[in-house]
Amino acid sequence: MENISNDKKAATMALVMGTLAMLVSFMAWSSVAPLATAFAPKLGFVAGTGAQKVLVAVPVLLGSIMRIPMGILSDRLGGKKVFIALMIFTLIPLVIIPHITSYTAMLWVLLLLGMAGTSFAVAISYVSVWFPAEKQGLALGIAGMGNIGNAVSALILPSIIGPAKHIDYAYNFLIVLIAVFTVIFALTTKEMPTDKNKTLGSALSVAKEKDTWYLSLFYMLTFGSFMAFGNLIPTLIGKGNVNGFVIADNPARVLVIAGFWAAGFSAVATIMRPLGGAIADKILPKKMLMFVFAGVFVSTLVLAEGTKNFAILMTGVFLLAVFAGIGNGVVFKMVPYVSKKNTGAVTGFVGAIGGLGGFVYPFVVAGIGNLHISFLVLTGFTIICAIVLWAVFFRGGDTIVKNPRN
Template identity: 50%
Template sequence: MATQEDVAHGSRYNAYMALILSTIAMIVCFMSWSNFAPLAAQVAKMFGLSVGQKTLLLATPVLLGSIMRIPVGILSDKYGGKKVYIILMIFILIPLFMITKVHTFGMLLFAALLVGMAGTSFAVGVSYASVWFPKEKQGFALGIVAMGNMGNAVAALTLPRISASKGFTNVYYFLMIITVIIMVLFAIFCKEMPTDKTKSVAGALSVAKESNTWYLSLFYFLTFGLFVSFTNLTPMFLGDIFGINAVTAGLYAALFAFLCTIVRPIGGSAADKFRPMSMLQWIFIIIAAFSLVIMFSFKSQPLFILGIVGTGLAAGWGNGVIFKMVPEVSKGNTGAVTGFVGAVGGLGGFFPPLVVGWIKGWTGSYQWGIALLVLTALVCWYMLRRRFIKGDVHIVK
């Protein structure tokens, strides 16, 4: 196992192998985490689902994947990210296999809940990769590893095509095969991170007492929640409103997820050089502006796509900026802080599909659901400005 001295003096091979394979592993895990979104129309037809049931199915994996980021992040800090990552990938194989055998919506929902554990790969990846890089490079490094979010885009591009050509169940056999492959590669080529076995759960949970943990969680609720919920909702929006087929809608969802992901390391790198909170206030304003574009574009597909692209770029940049600050909140507890911030961010992806589905059923329109996104962005802007811009609080010195 690696020692603190190994990390401090740097094995370039260990560092970059950890970064590369953590990122690839997260891509594979996120493909499983978001598997229902690009297949939503087909699944709804197979199981006879209503709009409410469909949005519940999309949201369910996000729930467990969000809540469990806290204990999984703590376990990574205490026992090592390599061990936890391998165990996680073994567990994911169980619900993926279950999905190929279920015949009722209730059992499908249960399998969806379990496959949500794939979303905890974010906490493991950040905890594992962060220890190999010095402070001045962590914004960029964590931006790179968090590009594992691109698994959403890869799922949107590949899964509808596999389903159309090979059948629905083969989608899940494909996911199982690539999960096993990356698990074996991770086991062979990655070195375990340094850990502190004396660290207690109570000590790790002490990060909840840090007010900055909750401020970053609120901001990530908006930026990462927007990424997750819009990746899931875009195919439904395009299908229901504009009558676009599942494969084409998946391409648009992949575009959104790709843009949101690819700018993340750019945001993290920028946060290495400039004051992160100053950038975030403009990001929140841009998100609010493009959300207004979406809100009033349900009769114009080009305008809707413009709104999606704009929010994706802003949210992705914001994700990178926020995670530059995560290792600074509580030294030695990066996994725990990541767990909390990631959990709240994941819940930001859980609630919107449910709320949007409920509002659509009540009002017959998606617009009021988008209006809540505008309001959330403005609340985040106000809280950030009051505490970090006009106040004297600094997470990154």
């Protein structure tokens, strides 16, 4: 594979367009959560119930699992080709969704929509090859800001459908946006170099690396929290929420205001991601991760105390956004060091497990039926991650990334 880290123009375009391509893909991937209550009468379920949580969680499933093969394909075929094919594929469920009136049929189509979430693995694989190792923390942190597509969807889609809840308006907007951006991406970016001799076996060999699984565990906490709460906030504070919170007198405004809160959470977490990556370029990532886990621990305790108090709950939500966002950037500073020739494969594995955290947690909340206990479950998982980090990376001496300045 040729060295292209000195091609500054191509690197800049890869970073900018890769980030924006992930942003519009994430807008599609996360489009259901802010509109979930609008789907309720059309699909025949009660807003705020377990059926809504399942509807929101389903796109996360395929978008997580398929990150593994998509990351491998990007390494082998080229990130530009794979990204273009992915955006074209995403148009299929976007066209179908407004016409569905069956809850079961919608779940199947949302599985297809989940493919848009694999854009993360493609973007990281595509962007990483253009930057030297010492700059990848910041570069991949910026690329990861494509996650802000969650926030953009939550912010604008409820307003697009309006009081009459014209769901088709939102999806027509997404169709045009992704179609146009696919063309722009195709015309403005260069393909990354690929290794034609790379085999599926060599790509999957990253599963034998213990560090792949440690980073997956940590990302399940940080990115899993980001995805889960970004999708759950409209359910936690919107129409029919179990806490009895009333965020607007006008029912038509509840969807919009809940979307603002969800957008704020996603925006804060996304903005903090490159900060985490940039700091991890200077400070050993294991030290940063322990700081992150301490912050997430405190955040979950605040959440547990806020189940009946809106101000305390949202304080916990935004504390979590800060630390989860930083943690996402730190973890992906470490990813390229696990297997430098298989960044897409490692990204796929780590991203898949992290995304599954975002898929599983809404089911934990729905299954337990008690928010206080549900938040304490997240507290317990944070403690497990901190123990593993201490045992393996502090006491055990595994560093992944060695920084001579520390």
